[in-house]
Amino acid sequence: MAIVCNEVIKKYRNHKALKSMSFLIEEDKITGLIGRNGAGKSTLLKIVAGLQKATSGHVQIYGEQPFNNLKVASNLVFIEDTMSFSPIFNLGELFQMAKDFFPHWQDDLARKLLAYANISEKEYHHHLSKGQKSTFNLIYGLATRCKVTLLDEPMNGMDEAIRSDMYRAILKEYIAFPRTIIISSHHLHEIEHLTEDVLLINHGHVTLHAPLEDVKGLLVKLVGNITKIKESIPSAEIYYENESLVNGEVIVEATSIASRETELSQQGISIHPVSASEVCKYLTSQTRGGIDDVFK
Amino acid sequence: MNVNTDSSIPIYIQIAEWIENEILADRLITDGKVYSQYQLAEMFNINPATAGKGLTILLENNILYKKRGLGMFVQGGAKEFIVEKRRDEKLTILAKEIVLEAKRLFVSDDELIELIKKVQKGC
Structure with a gap:
């Protein structure tokens, strides 16, 4: 070592x-x-x-x-x-x-x-x-x-x-x-x-x-109706959420949606990859809403 | 080609696919020597360990074989294997995406086939 x-x-x-x-x-x-x-x-x-x-x-x-x-x-x-x-x-x-x-x-x-x-x-x-x-x-x-x-x-x-x-x-x-x-x-x-x-x-x-390659796949971004997203993944830990955009965005661990991709997309929720540098950002952020929380 | 670090496809998979493409295009042939992980690292400006991972996948899939101290070489029948594998996996996924998008945009079956033919002529 x-x-x-x-x-x-x-x-x-x-x-x-x-x-x-x-x-x-x-x-x-x-x-x-x-x-x-x-x-x-x-x-x-x-x-x-x-x-x-x-x-x-x-x-x-x-x-x-x-x-x-x-x-x-x-x-x-x-x-x-x-x-x-x-x-x-x-x-x-x-x-x-x-x-x-x-x-x-x-x-x-x-x-x-x-x-x-x-x-x-x-x-x-x-x-x-x-x-x-x-x-x-x-x-x-x-x-x-x-x-x-x-x-x-x-x-x-x-x-x-x-x-x-x-x-x-x-x-x-x-x-x-x-x-x-x-x-x-x-x-x-x-x-x-x-x-x-x-x-x-x-x-x-x-x-x-x-x-690095593992960091890349750690989190995923779910985009769609925010209530629907939260209902479909009730137990997942949420790293970031934003409802002020046209579509709500929620960042969760990739394992929390494992093998449920089709089910989610049928509900109109799309799944997006989160880059390694964004993973680092979300893992170290203080609040779940980011800068928007300050303006609430 | 350049590796795309923003892509959701891991860099080592991109490297493996690039080597597969070289085999498909006959630029790498059966029993021909393949780039070392260090050559790949320089060519694509990436960490040699990442390039090594790409080679390992191809080794595990029997697309390449290793000669001790000499490097890696293309396995006989590798090209046919890649063609079959890509048809099963990649092309099917791409086709699904096209069909789904066509559905969303109310494109009829005939229109879609017409579009594909048009694109083929352009290629």
Whole structure:
């Protein structure tokens, strides 16, 4: 097992950012870490990376606890928005130093990718624009070829074109040298094609940890007369309902309508698939009516 | 072809169907080598595990066979098998949808057949 988290809790003063989080991540898988703002994504990654210490519980990276551990540090890379590099060295020199620290550093690749992104090696990190910083950080992270690669919102601030190029770069690098990757995002949609598993967290808890294809089929949307829909599925748990549209919409678990498709369609109720990113949205929403509840 | 991540059809099924289409079009022939999961991942810009799942389905359906260390190859009779299977499953479902929609729109049987003939000429 590449990453083990067991009952990890993180408290900041009075605020509990992580409330007993447990999960296992297998070696060489790409996992999408999904959650709303403030769900605890960054806190979790910081603890897995060993930058912060959990208040209680334990974390293991290939059997080693990551906090203050040099062995983990040279085999793990954590890419995030606020990464800072020494201001006295230019980007080319930063690459030069990475070569000494990371045993699998791909110098040629790093320089080629940087040139492709139109960023000069003579530039300094603190002079780059937000998008350029993100691009440089991601290139740096990929070129380390670390066994464990943690990417926290790596595409923040990048323009559309470089974004899709960088997703492609992640995939190509992963194929060339498989490694355990966690990539966090609030847009599952954007990383869907890349990910094998989804780890959905909400309010410091793990809501769901499953293969992407299973997440897709988890919920269904029923469209039709809302009273009729509710009558036909009295025991189903409702994740979302909206009666203010022309046709009522109800989101329920796919298992609650299993093998009743024809019966429902005879009653004028149509069944629609719910995309993986929508599943994540509904599983983590506070209310059953969404934004419309606020305006009631 | 591009995979459609919005589709309700899982990506690995789309990959399996694409390979089936390649066999139907004789671009992949009996005992011919099939793309590896890594090649498929690059071609379709998807996770290699997802591409692998697509290949596994075809392996389980006896459309492909595996040679250790060499990769996957097209099974003899695969094309005929796919034709039969798709006729039974996919085409029947599509036909049902067409008939249902025609009913809703008050299209008579003759009109529907006429329409299909017209579309066929266009193809």
